[in-house]
Amino acid sequence: MLKQTPLYNLHLELDAKMVPFAGYLMPLHYGKGTLHEHLHCRSHAGFFDISHMGQCLILGGDAIHELGKLIPSDISGLKSGGQKYTVLTNDDGGIMDDIVITRIDTGLMIVVNAACKDKDFKHLYNHLGGRCCFNELSSQALLALQGPAAASVIDKFSPQAAELSFMQACGTYINGIKCNISRSGYTGEDGFEISVGRHYAEQLACLLLAEDEVEPVGLAARDTLRLEAGLCLYGHELSESISPVEAGLQWLIKKTDVDFPGAYKILAQLERGPEKIRVGLLIDSKIPVREGSIICNSEGIAVGYVTSGSFSPSLGQPIAMALLDPFIVESRSPLHAMVRDHRITVTVTPLPFIPHRYRR
Incomplete structure (x- = not known):
């Protein structure tokens, strides 16, 4: 049975062509088509429903130390509100998933890919559950606003969020709706991702879509946007048999404390080449x-x-x-x-x- 995001009915109202994707019914494109959506995001602002992706919390004083054992990146210096893009690696040096980590006052918030979230959450729980508190945020939706007009739109509702730099996050309110906003995204454009309670997702989506600069964008244009930006997609440039070095992500590998899954292979590739x-x-x-x-x-x-x-x-x-x-x-x-x-x-x-x- 395919799942639906909280915006399913809104997508239908917006004339979306719905298709199965990672266990969900998701909008492939809307009435104006993929080409229009892609170029609108590049020139104005595109609204994306990414609620199919997984969100979780790892709480406790040991959260950074324990998660650091599972990734090739150094997150020891991550300050509250800071974000880090990295990967979960397996024992053979392959990539289980690419993830985004946000430091919060009580620990860490993590966003994972939809197709990988069940295995990711199981992996994290099994390795962290005894020393940290693991919470899946199943009650949260995730929205994205991307494009050169995104900042001016967000500034109307949360000047605090509009002041963020790339890969920074904050807790704020939009028209009284509590949300967590990060200045991030996967289009290559300036933009924001907004984590909000499922019950408020449609209200917030309609608020953003009412702005003249904003139009909805589906999966097809999301893919062409990230391809133009040279960004990896799990199941394509990233997989259990592709290492971070082979994927061109060697910049995220820490130089010290290299005790993480698959380190022997990854470090050998760094030294001798993949x-x-x-x-x-x-x-x-x-x-x-x-x-x-x-x-x-x-x-x-x-x-x-x-x-x-x-x-x-x-x-x-x-x-x-x-x-x-x-x-x-x-x-x-x-x-x-x-x-x-x-x-x-x-x-x-x-x-x-x-x-x-x-x-x-």
């Missing part, structure tokens, strides 16, 4: 190169595969991310992908495709 690395690809064709497409060198030998691929509305051409042999990337050898009967030239390009516009 067997594959994540790269961006520009596609020399009008035909998108989709996930799973094999990338070959000039001799037709497979050197990697596409993890995400789509048409970029901002660039007006297909783009992709792929995991490739590092030697091939360094050699700048000609590469191509086979899509049906078409041999399509692809060119490695720096990530992100579109510059990030976070408020630092």
Whole structure:
């Protein structure tokens, strides 16, 4: 049985095409279509329902120390209201999930991916339950407002939240509705994520959507936005068999106190280099190169595969991310992908495709 977020009825009223996603019925796009939604988010502000994602609390004085044993990042210096993007790793150095941690006065708040939340919560509870208090926040919804107009919209309701910098959070009120707001998101744009009680989610959503600059955005545009921003997606660039180094996330790995799951493999890759690395690809064709497409060198030998691929509305051409042999990337050898009967030239390009516009 597919679940529904608190905004399900509102999505139907907004002419959303609903599809199954991570066990939920979610809006793929609305009446104006994916292209319009994508470009509106880049130029104005997009509203996203991300209530399918998991939220939890780890409470207690040992929360930071205990969670620190499960992740490759250093969170010891995280101050109240500060956020950290990181990953949960398995014993083989693979990625169980990518998560966002927020320091609160009583411990930590964590947001995890919808498709991973059951295994994540079980993993966290099993490793932390005896020393910290673990609470799933099933009564909370999660909304996002992303785009260059997001800050001016939020400022009308909470000047305190509008003053946050990227990866900072605060508790505040919007029209009397208690919520936690972070200056974060997954589009590459400046924006905010808002955790609010499920019973107030529709009221808050309608309040934001009533603003002239704000329009709803579905899953399809959410994906093309994050792809343009060169951001990883679990199940694509991240998985139980892909390490943080291979995914290009070596910047989040701490340099000391390296006792975390899979550290032996991850540290070895940092020292000697990984067997594959994540790269961006520009596609020399009008035909998108989709996930799973094999990338070959000039001799037709497979050197990697596409993890995400789509048409970029901002660039007006297909783009992709792929995991490739590092030697091939360094050699700048000609590469191509086979899509049906078409041999399509692809060119490695720096990530992100579109510059990030976070408020630092």
